């Protein structure tokens with residue numbers, strides 16, 4: 232099966248990992264790959280193209296590097312939006328809102344005009360939930376459900392740290408999901424997850440005072456040590472996100488989608504909630520219960536998203 236894939240921010244750190252992962256993992260597809268970045272980054276895109284060519288991927292049918300958004304997005308069936316202004320040390324997501332909102336609004340318009348009718352758009356560039364909202368808000372042809380944002384990296388961080396703490400294999404965990412915003416308010420939910428089919432019995436103090444702060448701060452900790460944000464782990468999570476959205480059936484996983492008010496979230500925001508795929512459809516997991524303490528954390532993250540959306544509406548970045 233042929234698939235047209237466009238990656239924005241193709242000269243950046245995540246793209247440097249993701250392109251090779253994609254070409255290795257989607258070996259059953261014939262891939263037409265387009266990498267978009269700024270004109271000033273064409274030398275890096277050229278070097279990446281040379282390295283991809285040197286791998287002689289048998290499933291790569293064509294490879295284009297470009298700074299022309301229309302060329303990148305024409306007939307694209309999968310668009311991975313990495314291209315953005317970087318979150319630097321000490322920078323909060325809200326600082327990025329305007330800078331990146333302008334990029335995502337413009338690229339959203341190009342998606343609406345040039346992408347394939349059945350395009351799937353995965354937003355990764357931060358603030359990714361709100362950037363997905365911005366890009367989708369300017370679309371008239373491409374439906375809102377084509378746009379999702381990445382929260383699987385938070386889920387993976389939560390799962391691995393839990394496995395380490397409990398000294399259990401990751402394969403024994405199921406149904407662990409993260410709620411809300413991909414930010415320092417994200418809420419990993421342990422109480423609705425299972426170990427070997429049983430509800431998790433665990434010290435509340437560890438959950439609230441160590442584990443949740445650990446998951447929330449992990450990205451910032453990596454920036455502090457590395458000087459730039461997570462790239463290999465982000466690329467890995469993006470690949471899992473792609474595999475989930477292309478799958479017919481999956482276990483429960485976290486994904487940011489447009490809210491219609493589910494679980495008290497603000498309609499029109501893009502919210503991480505647990506979903507699964509069934510018969511190829513993305514289905515929200517209903518009737519999950521939270522105690523008051525979890526509810527107040529989740530509400531805090533929903534409120535942050537609502538405020539980000541409101542700010543975008545006020546300054547006219549989204550509509």
Ligand code: NAD
Nearest residue numbers: 240242243244245268269314315317355356357381384465
């Ligand atoms: P990077 O700075 O290495 O690369 C970003 C690339 O985007 C650069 O090459 C830059 O030139 C390009 N770019 C900037 N403006 C552009 C535009 N208008 N059009 C096309 N390209 C443009 O960043 P990275 O490490 O690859 O990360 C990409 C984004 O992903 C960042 O916003 C980062 O915060 C985010 N991120 C999200 C998650 C998540 O879980 N959602 C995890 C890690 C990183």
